[in-house]
Each structure stands twice: as C-alpha cells, then as structure tokens.
Amino acid sequence: MFDTIAAIATAPGVGAIGVIRVSGPLASSIARAIFRSGHRGPELARRGLHVGWVVDPATEERIDQAVLLVFPGPRSFTGEDVVELQGHGGPAVLRRLLGVVLGQGARLASPGEFTRRAFLSGRIDLAQAEAIGELVSARGERALQAAIGQLEGRLSHEVAQLRLALLELLARIEAAVDFPEDVPELGPPEVLEVLADARIQIDELLAGARAGEIARSGARVAIVGQPNVGKSSLLNALLRSDRAIVTAMPGTTRDVLEADLEIAGIPVRLVDTAGIRPARDEIEKEGVARSWQQVDGADLVILVYDVRSGLAAAEHDLVARAGERPVVIVASKVDLLNPPGAEPGEAQAASWPGDHLGVSSLTRQGLAELEAALAEALLSGSGSGQLGIAVNARHRGALHQARAQLASAAEALDRGLPLDLLSGDLRAAVGALGQITGLDPAEEMLDLLFSRFCIGK
Ligand SMILES: Nc1nc2c(ncn2[C@@H]2O[C@H](COP(=O)(O)OP(=O)(O)OP(=O)(O)O)[C@@H](O)[C@H]2O)c(=O)[nH]1
Ligand SMILES: [Mg+2]
Structure with a gap:
C-alpha cells in the first residue's frame, strides 16, 4: 500500500x-x-x-x-x-x-x-505516461498531435500487436519441440516470413522516430551560401521581420544569427550565416569557419544561390559537407529575372532546375512553396509519423534492440540451425518490445523517466 x-x-x-x-x-x-x-x-x-x-x-x-x-x-x-x-x-x-x-x-x-x-x-x-509529459511540454502543433496519439495508445497498440505475433511464433516453436507428435511442423520459410514482417513494422516505427524527435524538440535549419546571395533577406522574409542586417555589400553577415519560428507546426530555429568565400580578414575568417560548423549542427540545410549566377564549386562543397542531411536548394532573387517593363517571360520562368526552389524575398514569390518543402524535408521518411505515432529516444533504443534480435534469429535460421535455437533471440525481442509499454520495468528507469515531470503531474 x-x-x-x-x-x-x-x-x-x-x-x-x-x-x-x-x-x-x-x-x-x-x-x-x-x-x-x-x-x-x-x-x-x-x-x-x-x-x-x-x-x-x-x-x-x-x-x-x-x-x-x-x-x-x-x-x-x-x-x-x-x-x-x-x-x-x-x-x-x-x-x-x-x-x-x-x-x-x-x-x-x-x-x-x-x-x-x-x-x-x-x-x-509507460508509453502513455511519457505522452502525458510530452503533452505538457509540447512546443508546437505537431508535437501536441503526436503526444495525443501516444496518449490514446497508438504506439502501445502497434507494439502490442507486434509483440503478440512474436509470442505466438515463440509458443508454436516451443510446442513443436515439446510435443513433436501433436503439433504440425513449422517450416523455416513460415518463420522467416513472420520475422521479416516484424522487421518491416519496426522499421516503419523507427522511420517515424526522427520526425517525432523534430516535432518534439524542433529542428535546426541553417541558411548557407556565398556572400550577397540573399541569405539574410531570406531569413527576414521567413520571419516576416527585419531581424538580420541586409546590405548590397558582400560579407555583410559575419556572425551566426539565430531566430525561432514555427513552420507547418514544427518549431524551427533558423540560423543565418556568413557567406562562404576566401576570407578577407580575421573576423570574416572566423565567420566563415562558423558557417561550415553550422552545416554540421543542422537538421536541414537551406543552400541559397543567386539565380543569375547559378551553382558553382562553393555550392557543391556545401552539399558535400551536408552529407546525409536534407538540403533544400533555393535559387534566390527570381524577381530580377523579369525586369520591370518586360513581358512576364515564359522562357525565363524555368531558369532554375526543377528540384530547386525559385524564391524572391523581395516579392515573396515562392516562399510558401519553400515553407512546404522545408516541412516535407523535415518530416520525410516518417511513414508512421503520418499515423501520428511518435517514437522517442527510449522507444527507439528498444526497437533497435528488438530488431537486432530478430536479425540474429533470421540469420541462425539461414545457417540451417534448428528452430528451437531461435527461442533465445525471440524471447529477447519480445522483452525489448515489452519495455516500450513498461512490462516488467526496471526501477531506475522509472526514476529517470518520471523525474523529468513537474511536481503535481
Ligand atoms: N531584388 C532582390 N534583391 C534581393 C533579394 N534578396 C536579397 N536581395 C538583395 O541582395 C543583397 C544581399 O542581400 P543579403 O540578404 O544581405 O545577402 P546575404 O546572403 O545575407 O549576404 P552576406 O551576409 O554578405 O553573406 C541586398 O542588397 C538585398 O537587398 C531578392 O529576393 N530580390
Ligand atoms: Mg547576410
């Protein structure tokens, strides 16, 4: 009591x-x-x-x-x-x-x-208990929806189904070992199929993890490119406020400047950087070094280039540096393609490649499309994210563990080992999945988890 x-x-x-x-x-x-x-x-x-x-x-x-x-x-x-x-x-x-x-x-x-x-x-x-914590601390609409989905038990339901399928398989394997006369033989192809299905489901849940993490804690988006291409203007346009200094002089921005906004319900920290070029002095050198660092620390990179000059080696280097991170490429100043007085040119309308976004910070042309592209890139690969299932770091750890055990079971089967040698791996996978909803939880884990709540919750 x-x-x-x-x-x-x-x-x-x-x-x-x-x-x-x-x-x-x-x-x-x-x-x-x-x-x-x-x-x-x-x-x-x-x-x-x-x-x-x-x-x-x-x-x-x-x-x-x-x-x-x-x-x-x-x-x-x-x-x-x-x-x-x-x-x-x-x-x-x-x-x-x-x-x-x-x-x-x-x-x-x-x-x-x-x-x-x-x-x-x-x-x-346990997943629902975590959802209560996440609901209270949700910073944006997406995080809120994900927390509500989790509180409703969507993640718990998916995981419970998965766990049940594996338990059933385990029970059949063990029954076949204990009562070989009464239980119909279970063929390796059948077992492999159950294992493969389970791994697909786990992968879907894991794909939602990054999106869930971004919905929860927000995304860091770095605006990078050569000097004078309109990076600071783009930041101001997205913020709808005159936050960064804009001048016609290349090398205006020398420091990293951060501002918070929400894009399609995702909390975003937008980062303006110094234009990348061989530096003219100590200050600019340091600024450019920091621009490169911002690429490493970003969840997504907006690469800006002047539509009139096109992509050059500097942009390719930036894309290479971004590595696995999603990069949204913006062709800037598209208003300058149609000088005043000229006919709205059909020929010029497609002066940038189809996978780039033509934007004018001056006329706001293309900004809505840019925002949509950013939201999509941030939530990409979130198959289950669309179901509103957010997976947090703790769940992710358990899912990875379960996945590894299933892979090891499938491998054992491929090597022709007898079915009953799979039981250990299957049991471990079932145990890992059970951690998500908190079957048989460790005391310290509960201490850690609930200590992040506020008093009275
Ligand atoms: N016509 C037009 N001019 C723009 C646009 N965006 C930026 N500019 C102009 O381009 C110049 C440079 O803009 P910035 O936003 O300071 O460019 P930046 O990339 O931040 O430059 P650095 O800080 O020097 O790296 C300014 O004179 C802006 O007014 C645009 O969409 N259309
Ligand atoms: Mg600038």
Whole structure:
C-alpha cells in the first residue's frame, strides 16, 4: 500500500484558480478533516463535486473558499482515492492549502509521482505516461498531435500487436519441440516470413522516430551560401521581420544569427550565416569557419544561390559537407529575372532546375512553396509519423534492440540451425518490445523517466 501524496498541480504564480491534488488511502479522510460544506462525512467520500470552505482543522479558521472534487479509486487518474481542491490561484493561499493537507498526514509528491502511480496501478502504460509529459511540454502543433496519439495508445497498440505475433511464433516453436507428435511442423520459410514482417513494422516505427524527435524538440535549419546571395533577406522574409542586417555589400553577415519560428507546426530555429568565400580578414575568417560548423549542427540545410549566377564549386562543397542531411536548394532573387517593363517571360520562368526552389524575398514569390518543402524535408521518411505515432529516444533504443534480435534469429535460421535455437533471440525481442509499454520495468528507469515531470503531474 502506498502512502498519501499531495502537491500544488497548477503552475507557480498567480492564476484564476489553483489546484491541490491529493492521492492515496488518506485522501478522503483528509478532505473530511479540512473541508466544510453543507455535506458531511460519508457524502464527501462519494464521486462528485462540493463547494465549501477549507479550514484549518485545529482552529476552524477559514483559509479559502474552494471546490472539492472527489474521485474514489480505482476510477481515478492514479487508481487510488484522489481528491482535488480548486482554490484561488495565489501563491500564498495555495501554500496554506497545501500546508493543511500535509498537516493531515499527506507527504509532498515528487515530480511525476501521480503519473507514476497511474502507471503502477495499470491505469496507463509507460508509453502513455511519457505522452502525458510530452503533452505538457509540447512546443508546437505537431508535437501536441503526436503526444495525443501516444496518449490514446497508438504506439502501445502497434507494439502490442507486434509483440503478440512474436509470442505466438515463440509458443508454436516451443510446442513443436515439446510435443513433436501433436503439433504440425513449422517450416523455416513460415518463420522467416513472420520475422521479416516484424522487421518491416519496426522499421516503419523507427522511420517515424526522427520526425517525432523534430516535432518534439524542433529542428535546426541553417541558411548557407556565398556572400550577397540573399541569405539574410531570406531569413527576414521567413520571419516576416527585419531581424538580420541586409546590405548590397558582400560579407555583410559575419556572425551566426539565430531566430525561432514555427513552420507547418514544427518549431524551427533558423540560423543565418556568413557567406562562404576566401576570407578577407580575421573576423570574416572566423565567420566563415562558423558557417561550415553550422552545416554540421543542422537538421536541414537551406543552400541559397543567386539565380543569375547559378551553382558553382562553393555550392557543391556545401552539399558535400551536408552529407546525409536534407538540403533544400533555393535559387534566390527570381524577381530580377523579369525586369520591370518586360513581358512576364515564359522562357525565363524555368531558369532554375526543377528540384530547386525559385524564391524572391523581395516579392515573396515562392516562399510558401519553400515553407512546404522545408516541412516535407523535415518530416520525410516518417511513414508512421503520418499515423501520428511518435517514437522517442527510449522507444527507439528498444526497437533497435528488438530488431537486432530478430536479425540474429533470421540469420541462425539461414545457417540451417534448428528452430528451437531461435527461442533465445525471440524471447529477447519480445522483452525489448515489452519495455516500450513498461512490462516488467526496471526501477531506475522509472526514476529517470518520471523525474523529468513537474511536481503535481
Ligand atoms: N531584388 C532582390 N534583391 C534581393 C533579394 N534578396 C536579397 N536581395 C538583395 O541582395 C543583397 C544581399 O542581400 P543579403 O540578404 O544581405 O545577402 P546575404 O546572403 O545575407 O549576404 P552576406 O551576409 O554578405 O553573406 C541586398 O542588397 C538585398 O537587398 C531578392 O529576393 N530580390
Ligand atoms: Mg547576410
């Protein structure tokens, strides 16, 4: 049996209301001791809502007018008896409310302890518990959707199905070993098929991992290119504000400049850099060195070149440096292709290659397409990301582990080893998948996971 925990569940500071949450065996007796309303004793233990006064039971002094919400276990968030006091949202009044609750035998909750109890009582699984943390800290629309999907149990469902398929296979293999007479022979091709299917599913979930990570923590997008091609102008245009200095002089930007914005619901940190060229002085040399570094640290690179001069060796070097990172290539200043007075030229309209994006920061031509291309590149390969299944680093580790075990099982089978030698690998894969929803979790892992929550969650 757990003890009774309590905490202020609303954010610190002044608010219209403030909530004290209490969970555990003493919850309803604490409510009876400190809450005064028309209702008495047993009625306060029933599920529902009461309006009244919180008093200091020693003196009957009134502390706050409040609403008491009663959720008897097991139909509560934690699965235990839970009461919530909604008082006025001032720091002083909430401290006093918490004080009388603690005075009746509750203990201050540690971060995430309510959610941890919800998990331990089986109200939610571990992936859902994490989703609550991610929902609260979601920085953009995408992260929010992914967290809601996870809270609904989409990841848990996928993983449970996968785990079940492997358990079934395991059971058939073991039955065939134990009762060779009664159980029909299981052929290696059949086993290989189950293993291959499972690996495909895992790969799909892993593909969503990068997109999920980006939705959660945002993406770093570096704008690079030669001097004067319009990098700073592009940053300003995307931000819709005059953030960076723009001049007609090549070498205007010498330092790295960062700005935050949201593109298609993804939090993005946009980074403007010094134009790449053989440096003229110490300052520029350092600036150019930092531009190269920004390529290494980016999730995505926007490579800008002046549409009138085309791509040169410098741009190819930048693409090479980007390596595996997605690169979006922008042909800039496309407004200059159609000088004022000239007919809108059909011939010139396609003056840049089809996989480049023609953009004018001046007229905003092509900016919407650029934003769409950025969102797509950032979320690319997210097959399951489209299902709204976000996979975090912990899940990713478990999925990789399961995948490796399945690969080892398939390899053993290919080498002609008997089926029963696969059991160890299959068991390990099943165990790794179980970690995602928190079957048989390690205590330290739970400590680590829930310590990232806020108190009262
Ligand atoms: N017509 C036109 N001019 C542009 C456009 N974008 C930038 N320019 C001009 O090009 C010049 C250079 O622009 P910047 O944004 O400072 O270029 P940059 O790439 O940041 O240059 P550095 O910081 O020197 O590397 C300025 O005179 C801008 O006004 C555009 O889309 N159309
Ligand atoms: Mg600049």
